[in-house]
Each structure stands twice: as C-alpha cells, then as structure tokens.
Amino acid sequence: MLLRRSTDIKSSEITDKKDYLNRRSLIASAGLLAGGAAFGLAFDIKDAQGAALTTVKSPFSTSDAPTPKTKITTYNNFYEFGTDKEDPSENAGSLKTAPWSIAIEGECAKPATYTLEDILKGETLEDRVYRHRCVERWSMIIPWVGFPLANLLKRIEPTSSAKYVAFETLYDPKQMPGQREKVLEWPYAEGLRMDEAMNPLTLLAVGLYGETLPNQDGAPIRLVVPWKYGFKGIKSIVKIRLQAEQPKTAWNIAAPREYGFYSNVNPNHDHPRWSQKKEMRLDSSRLGTMIDTAMFNGYGDQVASLYAGMDLDKNF
Ligand SMILES: Nc1nc2c(c(=O)[nH]1)N[C@H]1C(S)=C(S)[C@@H](COP(=O)(O)O)O[C@H]1N2
Ligand SMILES: [Mo]
Numbered sequence: 001m002l003l004r005r006s007t008d009i010k011s012s013e014i015t016d017k018k019d020y021l022n023r024r025s026l027i028a029s030a031g032l033l034a035g036g037a038a039f040g041l042a043f044d045i046k047d048a049q050g051a052a053l054t055t056v057k058s059p060f061s062t063s064d065a066p067t068p069k070t071k072i073t074t075y076n077n078f079y080e081f082g083t084d085k086e087d088p089s090e091n092a093g094s095l096k097t098a099p100w101s102i103a104i105e106g107e108c109a110k111p112a113t114y115t116l117e118d119i120l121k122g123e124t125l126e127d128r129v130y131r132h133r134c135v136e137r138w139s140m141i142i143p144w145v146g147f148p149l150a151n152l153l154k155r156i157e158p159t160s161s162a163k164y165v166a167f168e169t170l171y172d173p174k175q176m177p178g179q180r181e182k183v184l185e186w187p188y189a190e191g192l193r194m195d196e197a198m199n200p201l202t203l204l205a206v207g208l209y210g211e212t213l214p215n216q217d218g219a220p221i222r223l224v225v226p227w228k229y230g231f232k233g234i235k236s237i238v239k240i241r242l243q244a245e246q247p248k249t250a251w252n253i254a255a256p257r258e259y260g261f262y263s264n265v266n267p268n269h270d271h272p273r274w275s276q277k278k279e280m281r282l283d284s285s286r287l288g289t290m291i292d293t294a295m296f297n298g299y300g301d302q303v304a305s306l307y308a309g310m311d312l313d314k315n316f
Contacts, residue, residue: 052211053206053211058126061130062129065283067140068284073089073214073216076088077231078178079178079188080179080188081216082177088216094177095176097220098116102239103239104239107243108159110156110157119204119221125147127144127210129142130142131297132230135276138280139293141281144208146205148203150200152204158242163193164247165191165192166247167190167192167234168237171187184251188235190247190249192225193246196303200302201303203223203225203226204224217235222236228265229263231250231251249261251263258271262307265294265295266295
C-alpha cells in the first residue's frame with residue numbers, strides 16, 4: 001500500500017519521485033489502492049521494516065527544528081522494556097511487530113480484529129512534526145508519520161453510547177521483559193474522551209523521520225496526542241474499545257494524585273513533586289535548552305474549546 005522500499009527506486013525514477021509520490025498519495029486517499037500487490041510497486045507493512053514510507057506533508061506541523069533522530073530513538077519511556085531511558089532502545093528488539101492486529105471492541109457498528117494492513121488500507125500517511133512534552137519535564141520535536149485516529153473511528157462507526165475510547169498495549173512478558181516486574185499494572189492502558197479522540201490533531205503513528213517506527217518508539221502503531229503529556233501516547237496498541245465509561249489509565253492507577261485522566265500539558269498545574277512551568281527541550285545541543293512550557297503544549301488554538309467551562313486544576 002503506502003510503503004515502498006527506498007532501494008527499489010531506480011535512478012531513472014528519481015527525478016519524477018515527487019510527482020510519483022503525490023500521485024500515489026492521491027490514489028491511496030481515493031481508496032483505490034487495495035493491497036500490497038498494486039502496480040507491483042508497493043509493499044505490505046509487514047514487509048516494510050526499515051523501508052521508506054510514502055507520505056504527504058501536514059499543515060498541522062510545527063516549524064520548530066526536529067530533535068535529532070538518535071535522541072528520539074535512544075531516550076525513551078517504554079516501561080515494558082525497562083525503566084531507564086536507554087532500556088527501550090537496548091531491549092525492544094525482542095518485540096515482534098509483524099504480523100500485528102488490533103481488536104476493536106465495544107460501542108461501534110464494526111467491532112472486529114483488524115490486521116494492521118486492514119487499518120492502513122486507504123489511509124494517506126502524513127509527515128507531522130509535533131511538540132512532545134513528557135511529564136518529567138523533557139520535551140522533543142518529533143517528525144511522526146501517521147494518520148488521524150478520527151479516520152479509523154469513523155470507519156468503525158461509533159454508536160451514540162460511545163463517549164470514550166480505551167487503548168491497551170500488548171501484554172506478553174516473553175516479548176516485553178519489563179512486564180515481569182509490576183512497576184505498572186499491565187497491560188499499559190490509556191484513554192481519551194470521544195471529542196479528544198476525534199480531534200484532527202490526534203494521531204496514530206506508524207513511523208518517524210520518514211521511516212517505519214522503531215520498536216522503542218511504539219512499533220508498529222502508537223497514539224500521539226500532542227497537547228497532552230507524553231504518557232497519553234500509548235505504544236504498541238493491540239486493543240481499542242469504545243465505551244460509555246471513562247477508561248482506567250495505567251498512570252492514574254499507579255499514582256492518582258499525580259496523574260489524572262486528562263493530563264493536558266498545563267504549566268499552571270504543578271505535579272505534586274515538581275513544577276511544570278519549564279521544560280528541557282532536547283535539541284542538537286549537548287544538554288538541551290530550558291524553555292517555558294506553554295498551555296496545551298502550544299496547541300490551545302485547536303483544543304482549548306474542548307475544555308470550556310472545566311476547571312483544569314481539578315481535572316488535571
Ligand atoms: N505502552 C507504553 N506506552 C507508553 C509508555 C510506556 O511505558 N508504555 N511511556 C509513555 C511516556 S511516559 C512517554 S513520555 C512516551 C514516550 O514516547 P517516546 O519514547 O517515543 O518518546 O510514551 C508513552 N507511551
Ligand atoms: Mo512521559
């Protein structure tokens with residue numbers, strides 16, 4: 001579908017590559033590209049480890065300079081592979097990301113187990129450069145490859161009782177050795193209110209820096225919600241459930257005084273153990289640059305209206 005190996009681009013094609021990519025994105029978004037065999041040029045995502053992704057640029061990107069790729073892929077939080085920042089890049093090789101499927105359950109017309117290929121079919125993948133703010137006060141600029149969660153939700157047709165979306169990560173201590181210790185309640189779980197899930201900024205990411213997502217960043221598919229703290233961005237998703245009740249979330253279960261359901265980036269609401277007013281932006285300098293944290297991580301124009309009338313100090 002939207003994936004092809006960069007090594008398959010012949011030199012004669014290179015000059016036309018931009019037009020070619022535009023044409024393919026149009027074809028894909030029109031839903032005409034059924035499977036990996038179309039034109040003999042595209043590959044299924046299961047063949048795509050390390051392949052270049054065919055993408056279009058997104059108007060939702062920030063113009064801030066992206067954090068170097070080595071930092072994005074070696075300074076991670078993914079407790080299923082250990083709690084130190086370098087653990088995920090060292091240990092996540094044991095995660096088998098193909099074949100992969102997601103069970104879609106609950107309040108929708110089309111609950112089923114969908115393969116990753118089913119989920120990507122007809123999607124236009126976008127390059128979206130987002131600010132990422134971790135609750136621990138570091139931040140990055142990450143060039144994701146993904147598509148809006150809203151596209152998937154519309155396809156599965158939520159019922160009128162679907163008020164929230166719950167997500168779960170894979171549970172398999174054989175592949176995820178960190179799950180042998182109970183540092184969090186496994187599987188890692190997250191959730192969004194329906195309107196947050198449908199917001200065009202909310203992304204399902206399958207890549208970064210134009211390539212297939214590295215395991216340590218949540219391969220093969222993870223959530224990205226750029227106005228919320230990074231822990232909302234649940235990795236390696238195997239279940240999506242539409243439901244009437246507010247979902248339980250891993251960090252809220254672990255420390256309810258510290259981590260609420262909403263988890264919007266908010267410099268005016270301190271974490272009980274530290275201020276959230278500033279962040280260390282990981283950039284091309286050795287240590288990073290200390291900057292002020294912006295309300296909703298700078299995405300207030302697009303999302304503040306979702307919380308009109310709510311006390312965000314109480315609903316943290
Ligand atoms: N399954 C799972 N998802 C997770 C986490 C985790 O430990 N397990 N950590 C979260 C946290 S705290 C952050 S900041 C981001 C980090 O994403 P990155 O490593 O790709 O920067 O992933 C989030 N998603
Ligand atoms: Mo985080």
